[in-house]
Amino acid sequence: MVRGWEDRIFNLVVVVVLGLAALAAILPLMYVVSMSITPFTEVLKNGGFVLIPKSITLSAYHKLFTETNIPRAYVITIIITVVGTVVNLVLTSLMAYPLSRKNLPGRTFFLLMVVFTMLFSGGLVPTYLIVKSLGLLNSVWSMILPNAVWSFNVLIMKSFFEGLPEELFESARMDGAKEFRILWQIVLPLSIPSMLTIGLFYMVGHWNEFFQAIMYVTDRGLFPLQVVIREILIQTQMPLENAENMMPTETMQMASVVMASLPIIVVYPFIQKHFTKGMLMGSVKG
Incomplete structure (x- = not known):
């Protein structure tokens, strides 16, 4: 041509x-x-x-690992990311599956409630009081449970579930399978692209956890990576005398940014194809 x-x-x-x-x-x-x-x-x-x-x-990286709270903050952030993502995916799938069934009693009402939470929130003070009353202050759970389910991700997963052939569900029910078994053995294995997509959203959100940490955590030993990096970024500039032997704040800042960004940059290429596929399949039915 x-x-x-x-x-x-x-x-x-x-x-x-x-x-x-x-x-x-x-x-x-x-x-x-x-x-x-x-x-x-x-x-x-x-x-x-x-x-x-x-x-x-590599002196900046050596100093970050030996003279700051970066190593402990890495552990806290990894715990938040892994545990939080698992909790998110479990609760999101358990909520999205019944909403995807058209015969669910009150389905329209529950969908409206999900959309409502995307437009309005309870506010900072009521949320803080709830977290405090549950005894979650100064704990890792205070950075996981308040955002256990994202309404947007529920709608994406619901749309994906609705796109699965109805014949699969009818065949499973004829064989005597209950709804939970259908979800576990049929729906979830077919939803890997969608799960990886939503899991990436949750994972990035937990890895960048900052706001809830400064709201609910005062114990410096529980600070996640982003909060510790913030403390490094706001340090005052060092004087320029003895430049040969000193460690400038700017170099420390750049090294901390690299350490915070590197894990996400490394992980993303491996799930990029699943991410694109999951977005398309979750937004187009039929």
Whole structure:
């Protein structure tokens, strides 16, 4: 097929636009990584901007792991992310499955309640009082249970469940399977793309946990990664004397940002195809 000059110009424009978008995404990441491994003297020589370092030092990462609460914060964040994501997926699937059944009594009312929570919330003070009355203050659960179910994710999973062939459910019921067994042995195995998609949403939310931590946790030993990084980012700049031996705050900041972002960047490529498939299948029925 011979392409005309209009198609060639269009393809060129698309390549240029995509190339610029890629640079806009890659260059800030390169800058952050480079600044975190560049000696401070080289940073000063280059006016505070280094994209490709001439020499490399890992002293900032060494100091983060030995002189800050980063290691413990990593453990807390991993616990919140793993346990929280499991709780989220279990509760979301248990809520989405009955809502996907058209013969559920009061289905319209429950769906309206789910949508209502997307538009209105109980407020900060009532939520804090509930967390306090449940004895969750200064605990890991205070950063998990208040966001145990996201209404948006419930609707995505409900739409996916509705797209499954009704014949599967009828056949299972004829064989004597109850609803929970249908969910566990039929629906969930067929919903892996949707589960991975929603799990990624929940995982990123828990990994970036910040607001609930500063609201409900005062014990510094329970601070998650983002709160500890915030403390590093707001540190005052160090004086410039003895630049050879000192550790600048800016280098520490960049190293902490890399440590916070690296796990998500590493995990995402492995589930990207499932993420795209789950979004499409969860939004299109039939």
